[in-house]
Amino acid sequence: MIVRISGGHVVDPLSGRNETGDVWIEDGKIVAPPQGQSADAEYDARNCLVMAGAIDIHSHIAGANVATARLMLPEAHAAYMARPAQTQLAAAGWTAEETGRRYARMGFTTVVEPAVSPHLALHAHLELSDIPIIDKAVLAVLGNDDYLLSALRKGEGATAVADYVALTLQATRALGVKCINAGGAMAFKENVRAFSLDDVVPQYGLTSRQIMEALQDAAVKLKLAHPLHLHMNNLGLPGNVETAIATIDAARGLPLHLAHLQFYAYGKEGGRAFSSAAAQLAEKVNASPHVTVDIGQVMFSDTVTISLDVLRQFTGLKTARPRKGFIYDGDINSAGVVPYSYKRSDFFNAVQWACGLELFLLIDDPWRVFFTTDHPNGAPFTVYPEIFALLTSRDRRAEWLASLPKGVAETTTLGSIRREYTFEELAIMTRAAPAKLLGMRDRGSLAAGATADVAVYGLHKDRAKMFAAARYLFKDGALVVRNGEIVHAPYGRTFRATPGFDRAIERRLDRYYTSLYGLKRDLFSVPDFALPRPQAFGEVPCLA
Amino acid sequence: MPRKAKSSARKSAAAPKAAAPIDIDAACKLAATLLSAARLPVIAGMGADVAGARAAIRLARATHGVYDHLASAEIMAELEPLRRARRFATTPDEARVRADCLLFVGAGLVQRWPEIGARLAVGAPPALQRGRARKIVWLGGDRADVKGLGAEVDALAAARRDMGPLIGMIRARAMGRPIKAEKSALRRIDSLAETFKAAHFGVAISSAAALDPLALEQLAGLVEDLNATTRFSSLLLGPRANGAGVTQAGAWVAGFPPRTGFCSGEAEHDPWRFDARRLIESGEADAALWIDAYGDEPPPWTRKVPLVTLTCGDFGGGLVHVRAGRPGVDHDCVEMAIETGVLTPRAASAPSAAPRVDAIIERIMAHLPGSCA
């Protein structure tokens, strides 16, 4: 079957297209215009923007903590007893099925769940299996586990650590490795209440920096396409820009991805000792080509924060809105789920909102900055269209800024920034660059041979309306969205990386589980028989 | 979606004893007819693995019905502190390797989990607490359980009804607030409070079956309060028949735990309205599918209702009975395992061709009007 999407404004940074023209699809792939053949189906894309399907590299869409959040907040759901009319979380769907459908509606075709604790991997994959349309991937989280910390304490070398990381990726079917407040959750189990880059984990004698370096080295050694994905220390604290800058230096010039950077862009100037340090941080990122970042934009909404940074979540209990919370001391990682409401009238929340946009606009290279709200932590993913609108219109930003509490405008540079994202920059940030960052070479582009994930948006001067509902979305060449409605909901695949390793680690780890936990390690595995669609996995190759 | 079940199910379905012998396909067809004709059908029991739970919820949605679990009262009580306050939780692994204080609360815990003492290695010091001994306290335990735990236990007897006030007293003293008590009782309470505050990483172990809802919430409050100065968490043993696993599946499939209905098409959660027993006793529900693949528990209602049963035994109180395979015994499954506290794969211990709950439900769904099958 040959499909032609005709006459649209095609923006594809990887192939250099930014022109009115056609996109052709055959057998699930983008193809060159076929010679002498006509299309079996044709879609009119005149007055439309045509781009590859969007990719979200960091969105908490599945797993035990997401489930906890859903269970904690029955009052926040759509149809809950007809009592609350509409809530932000209701708008996010809040089931596996609606997660896939609502992402697709906005033209997204690949989403990464970035925080899977190894012992909860099966849970995450079961949930991901039930998310329709989009392709998925998970990142496995290490850095607060006794096995790794004990190995480092004993001075085991980089190869041993790399073998352990590779085995973890295999066992959890993950695409990459993430580290969340390295050592922080372990320290919290020892009743430590604040933990920074050079603080030492009790009983192990290791600093956060050492743990992070070891995992970063392992990712490099294993030639993983996706570099270590790091959630830094001191999230959300005034003055934490210093931590972020020190962490960028700690990367030693090696590739490193910094998650939801907005939450680290805070100074402590002003009467409330809280200010935007985004300009300073953006400058540091601009000068550090080894670093990529995603933003974690805050938008004003009632939401829930889901994080394996248990230290931060424990602190956050005090400001929970409503006053609920869940703190989990887990086997390999911990976690916290705390509802929160970002209010436009709240000075601190307004500064957070501004910080995110400043970072988006002041980091020059769209290949190194990624579009996230850290769903649902900064806001539910369904607010993305409004953020696209803010990035593409300084007038819109000025309107928002004017509605914020007194003193917010003075603490940020946002009002002075004239930059407006172009379609090409948006296509880089949400398509081409994430494909590259994740090593998913088959997507993020409309070049011949690419997977035919294609989003078509009707041009509208209100960019929020335009990006809220795709005119058409093709997933693997099949039409799944028409005029913002789901017309077909197949199940996508989950992508993983499979670096090689010395199998001796398996026996070592088997012994470790038996002696420490008194359990067989395979109780925590993700066997085919446990999954409803075991065949639905794809592979991301390691770097050459 | 079900592996191999479709072909094998027909020959293996055991003929129910009490209900009329009927082949599995005819049974599924009849079930589909009953459920689709009903004004308000109930998918109850739900003693099933994760795949069975997913299928049951989808069936409830397809028939504009309700799903409820046989241990929902416990599920609701366990959820209460999470939905209404602050809850600290940990895993059996962490209780085993890290807890220098284990606080058992309530009776019936060993009955729920006979291997609890061995699994938590109660007799040994916690492996990851170098040099720290382990202190064990049991409030309101069965005498035999306390004695048989295999470790030295500081036990305080209390009736179930007094558990809430007892935990409340400890909570008050831990935070330095007064209580009304005789000198000796006050000393005892104070010493317990001091023990918990002195723990480096304590774990309170209980269950919704062992405590009344307010006592369970009181315990969650005690654990939270202790975290003001030290680390303490809790481990709830979870309801029987994979109640916790069914709850997790509910969270991602429908957004809600059991006691959820799709009457209007959208999921609505109401612990009272969608209680299967109440729905049937009141006559509001007019057809039911009862599932218990883990046991052969009969439905809890007394009123006659058009009923299809799907259990691992020979229960025959309804119109039609289908004998289902036991998860983890007859077939591989995923369930919330008590020894891990997470969704866990379980290979079949005695594989057989007895059909899986999800396979049976798929067949029922294939017979629903408008199904494309």
Place this chain on the structure above:
Amino acid sequence: MKPLVFTLRSEPVERLDLSALTPARLSDLSSAAIEKLAIGTTQRPLRVGDVFRLRDGDRSVIRFSGGSSRFDRIAMAMESGVIEVDGMVGREAGCGMRGGALTISGAAGDYAASGARGGAIEIGGDCGDFLGAPLVGEMEGINGGVVIVRGRAGHRACDRMRRGLVAVEKGAGEYAGSRMIAGTLVVAGPVGGFPGTMMRRGTIIMPALPEIAPTFLDCGATPLGFTALYATSLAARSPRAARLLRRALRRFGGDTATLGKGELLVPA
């Protein structure tokens, strides 16, 4: 002015959600449109006309002639006007009410006055468990207004109450005022065990002390103050509750398991 009257034809075969039948929501509808409103709660919902005979009238006063334990959410979120029920009702009567008056001659089910913020609710018979309590997941119960129950209340009356005044004339079940945040509950009949469990603030007034937790402490006689004020305000609506409030009262402070700033008051 004649009220709008809904006369029950026969016991409905399903639970009804009557939240649509409030003065504000009916003000602009013709009686034909009202008869077509879906009020059933199953996939083939009953409509108003299936259940009730309608007699048109002033939309600000609505009367139900005949009740049922399947009448749920009556007067839910009502802001003004009057709803009178000649009979019994089901769950969540007056749930989230903000103003106006709801009068029920018979009994009410669980969660009556759940999360109400204003207005006056009177229940002529008994009410079920969780009077005024928040629904699942919600953090606050009744948050304003006045509720009178002429009969008995079930267990955990005024759970998580935040504000307002609730008077129950003939008694209440166990754990009255559980998890109260603030507000006043007067029970002029026997009360079950452990009132005020985990209450932070607030007042529960009872004619005699039932079994209480050791986390309540006898603080001796308490000076008449606000209780006398409440007696005056309740005098007309519930002489029985008012009489209790005028007596000399003794105070038990608690629940010290939590904040401990609440109180149980009983005649000295």
